[in-house]
Every structure is written in C-alpha cells, then in structure tokens.
Amino acid sequence: MTVRTVHLAGFLALLMCCWPAMAQAPRTSRIDINNPWARTGIAGGMSAAYCTLTVRDADDRLLSVSSPVAEQAGLHETTEDHGVSRMRSVEPMAFPAGSTVVMKPGSTHVMLMRLTRALGENEKVPVTFTFEKAGAVTFYFPVAKVAPLPPMELMTPAPMDHKDHKHGG
Numbered sequence: 001m002t003v004r005t006v007h008l009a010g011f012l013a014l015l016m017c018c019w020p021a022m023a024q025a026p027r028t029s030r031i032d033i034n035n036p037w038a039r040t041g042i043a044g045g046m047s048a049a050y051c052t053l054t055v056r057d058a059d060d061r062l063l064s065v066s067s068p069v070a071e072q073a074g075l076h077e078t079t080e081d082h083g084v085s086r087m088r089s090v091e092p093m094a095f096p097a098g099s100t101v102v103m104k105p106g107s108t109h110v111m112l113m114r115l116t117r118a119l120g121e122n123e124k125v126p127v128t129f130t131f132e133k134a135g136a137v138t139f140y141f142p143v144a145k146v147a148p149l150p151p152m153e154l155m156t157p158a159p160m161d162h163k164d165h166k167h168g169g
C-alpha cells in the first residue's frame with residue numbers, strides 16, 4: 001500500500017513537471033530507414049546508396065550525409081529533362097514530420113564520391129545522415145550484387161526501373 005502511494009505521488013510529480021512539455025509537439029524527430037542498399041564500387045570510383053527514409057514526430061531538415069568509405073558524399077536527385085539525365089544536390093532537404101523519401105536509382109540517392117576503398121558484395125557500408133534536430137544518425141547499407149558502373153551510368157535509371165519508364169510521348 002505504501003509502495004503504491006509513493007508510486008502514485010511520483011507519477012503525479014512527474015506528470016506535473018512534464019505537463020507543459022507533453023502538451024507541445026516533440027522537440028526532436030525520429031529517423032527510420034527501410035530497404036537500405038548500396039552499389040558495389042572500385043577504389044577512387046563512385047557508388048550510390050538507396051533507402052526509404054522516414055522522419056517521425058517532428059519537422060526536421062537533412063543537412064548533410066557522409067561515409068568513411070567516401071571522400072565526399074551528398075544527397076542528389078536525378079531528374080530527366082527531355083531524355084537527358086541530370087543530377088543536382090538537394091541539401092539541405094526539408095522533412096516535415098511524418099514524411100518519407102524513397103531513394104532509388106534514377107531518383108533521390110546518396111552519392112558516394114571518390115571511394116577510399118573498393119565496396120564489395122555482402123559488406124555493409126556505414127552512412128551518416130546529419131539532421132538539424134535528430135543530429136547524426138548512422139545506418140548500415142548492405143552492398144548489393146550490382147556491377148560497378150562508370151560515373152555516367154550512375155546518372156541514368158538502373159535496368160530494374162526500365163519497366164516503369166515511358167519513353168517518348
């Protein structure tokens with residue numbers, strides 16, 4: 001009985017001290033990823049990493065990406081303009097609470113440039129995403145069995161996307 005009373009008092013004290021904070025939106029976000037994978041690559045070459053990234057609980061902004069296997073990394077978006085693929089940097093990227101970005105070949109991707117070493121099948125590549133509120137979060141991307149591609153090839157959709165691709169029109 002005494003223990004229960006103490007617990008209740010503690011709970012009430014906690015509730016009272018935290019009530020103003022609880023009434024507001026969470027101050028930090030939570031980052032979830034699904035289906036991470038990265039391309040194989042050769043030392044000094046390029047690779048790209050893909051995943052489905054969701055930001056929960058609070059609005060946030062992705063400021064930068066980095067990886068120890070690449071001298072330079074960045075969040076890119078591939079767009080097609082009259083049949084010509086172009087890539088551009090999309091940092092920083094705003095993530096409203098609950099929003100998801102699907103990174104896939106021919107679309108948004110993490111570009112890994114000037115690889116410090118070869119990326120082989122079955123290993124896992126760490127990629128760190130730095131968010132304004134959530135801070136730095138690191139996820140591991142399994143390297144998929146995809147042949148290393150020359151830089152220009154990285155700018156075009158991979159064969160697996162061709163079925164969704166309408167030419168002409």
Ligand SMILES: [Cu+2]
Pocket residue numbers: 076077087109110111
């Ligand atoms: Cu790119």
